[in-house]
Amino acid sequence: MPSRVPKIAVLLPPAPQPNVVAGALSLVRSLSEECGVRVAVGLPRTAVDDWENMASCFRASVMSVSVRTLTWTELPRDVVIRMFGSDLDVPSEVSSIQVPHDRAWSFADCSGWILFGDTTLGATAWLRPAIVVAPQLAERYTPAFAGQQDVERRIDTFLSWRSARAVLGTTVADRRDLVSYAGMHPDRVRPRPPFDDVSPSTGDQVTPAMDSPAIIWHPAYPWPAPATSAAIAWREYLETGGRLQLLIVGRHADAVASAPSVSSILDDCSRIGGRWHTRSILPGRRLDRLLDRARILWNPTVADDSHWLVARSLARGIPAVVADAPHMRDGLQGDITSIPTLWTYPAHDTVAAAAALSAASTAPTVKGAPLLPLRPDFTPAVSWRETLDALRLHASDA
């Protein structure tokens, strides 16, 4: 590999979500295979297993992709200045800076950085030039944390993002959030290229017994507040004659189901004949198989990355019931009310959600559903190569 080929570091935050790991894997594949750059992946130790499971089918060249474990260390600002120089582009009010640390110094010769997640506090000042792949700012839509929102830390995060070359959001609604909520300059906020569907199944898991059709609910976050309203909606569905069982699927399935406010409602549901299970499986072919055997995909949350999952469900002709939220409208192509296998209902309306579940469960299967009803903005027409323009680091430039 010529030494003139740029090397880009892709760093994951501490305790990344599974979809973040899957997205990073997709990105690394695109960078190495399509863009021809060398990639150094920095993984927190907790994400190594997820990464290896997903990357089992990915045969990247050892020369082009190197994977290292790293630790994010929060250091005082003056210490960082002493270590790395006084030209840190960081507001003087920021007292501490997150520094990625790996023993092998794998990132010492990197010429660009892509940071995933919102725990990269202050890192963009030290890692330049950088692109931030922002998660959805879902806390804005949920009074999550029950008033425990760490405002100062959030401000530190946003200030850190503002010093990045670009901030990548997923949908148009994300872009608005990043400008309005986080205060990003609109010129620096770009739509994120789609992650390729490279994530394989976590094959070591036991195949769940699926004797009857079910409703799949994939909560993206472990927050109890939106999960509570979803559980209430399912109880309403059962009370109005619904019979389908509920499968709570994903990394946070057990956490959501065991939250006190949710579990009490699920107990009510059990008493009136509802059956529910949890499955800790990750997005991938395993989930796709589960979708194929299920009856309905249900997405009650209002702000997360679930429109990808909804699109995959629709592509397989599986009916989807979703809360009508800007992120869903912006992520799917055309008028979402015209998609025959998609049922929407006003967000937070549990009665309407139950009615939509009932309607979807009794609807006949529609053949010829749209393959991938994503907006053109998010099709591969926008590639990672173009996105890397923000870093001005193409192999062709070398």
Next chain:
Amino acid sequence: MRFGFTPVTLEAHRIAVGVWIELPDSADWSHQGVSRVIGFLIEGAAQRGDIIWRLVAPSSLRDKIAEDLRTLAAREGQDWTLHCPPREEPLACGPVMDTPIGPPEPIVEAPLESPEIASEQSNPIGLTPRRMGQVLFLAGLAALPLLLLRAALRSILRAITTRLRLIVRIARDPVVFAPQLADAVARLPRGVGSKAARSLRVWALAAQVPLPAADLASSSAPEPAPDLEPAPNPGPSPELPAGPLDPAPPFRKLAKFANAEVPVLGWLIPIPSSRGSSLLAGPRAVLFPDAIPYLMPLGWADEFSQPEAGFPLWRAFTKRTLEEATTIITFSEHIKRVQGPKFFPPGVPVVVAPPAPPDLSALLPGAASRRAAAAVLRRHAATRAWRYLADFPFEDVTYVAVSTQDRPTKNVQLIVGALARLIRQRFVDCKILMTTPLRRNAGRTDLPQTVSDAGLDLDVLSMPDLPRDVHAALYRCAALAVHASFLEGIVGTLPFFEAVSVGTPCLMADGPHVSELLKQHALPDTVFDPFDADGLADLIMRALARRDALVASQSAVLAAFGRRNWSAVAAEYAAAATGHAFTAKRPSAS
């Protein structure tokens, strides 16, 4: 510096009108409330050129007021002057030297020595410069160990002397410092100091009420200021207080200073509870904007309802001041109709003089583009170390501007509730940027806690105490302005006129002040129910969808109101205060 005895000064054709500012030392003189009206009156006088406002205020507020008034489109010394008595407690480190900012110093204080006096006393020792240099060198060497010791101990000594000085000042004047102490105590975590703070505030308010005459005569009667000469135009003699409604001692001194040093034809009293104004010489016009706590007694601070300190005392003060007034000025017919019978004494003429709609467009830089206004906001945020806003794209973010204080009648929480609905239920990207302060553990307001509990800390942002140009820029960049007050003393609301003057539509809560406006002009899609957060959320969405049409209809109303300008209002107020008949004038370029 001393004025002559004739009331017409500086320019022979200007009528001098006094403005009596009776506020405690801890008062917040920012661009809102009475201070905003006074600013507009001064600018109106500047447009006319035949009135000079002479403001009399406590020394402690001098710097705040002067800094604010110097931002006006008016000339200090010609359109306005500020008069404060000398400070009674110079700092221990030496005489206070006032450094003027901007124009020459017309503010009357203690007489200063002429610089020429010092120059005449030069070279009293008779040494040549070379010889003096040698002497100083040797003296420096001798003092070197002491200087080194002092330098080593400086950080400790400075901390000690600073705090000792503060403690001594508090001990000398506990009444003045009590509110600040109470605020500091109230900010202690977990509310442990809230009870002590409340007691301290109540004590301070009670201590400002004059004691009975017998007590004062026996021991605590303050001495008259020794450095004040006898008044050339004495009014009612500032005798010792004979009852609880008599002026407090600091304001008796201030009145004595005003009668002695500030010759005017009459006085404008902008705060109707100013009991010290009864000692002023000459006719007095008392401005009665409203008595809102009379209609909405709940939700104020606890001590506000106490008979010996709070609103009952304010009511008694106000009624007495109005009884002694020459003229009463009020802003609107609804205040005259509703509250007049309770407050206005028979026989005292009442002038209904609505304020002119303010025009903030002249305060905006350049072509008043949103980008330029956003730059003003960013610069100011950087100056105030508001790090989240220092690099904020104000021009690209949809936000609602709220310009008001945090009072029970202002109903700011309704706007916060509407915003929560917009964000959480309708997924509208929107923020609130408001001048209302968010003071944690303030004890008298639930607003900060409401914002925090709803997780809206980064969606409801406070930008308090804005200078006038930044305030105008805040309106200019806003998608909308919203004013949810239940009741105002004027016709309409000031935020309505201010926002529309810079091209931003404004929504207002229904109330008698808005009803009086609607009698004259129709305003579709502008008024909402002050109890209905969902209705306000609906209205905000409709207004955002048809913002241009809303601006057009509201601008037409502003244009109709704009025929009445602050020049005419200033003349009406000055005429009410002095009895002088002013001729109608076109605004001059001055």
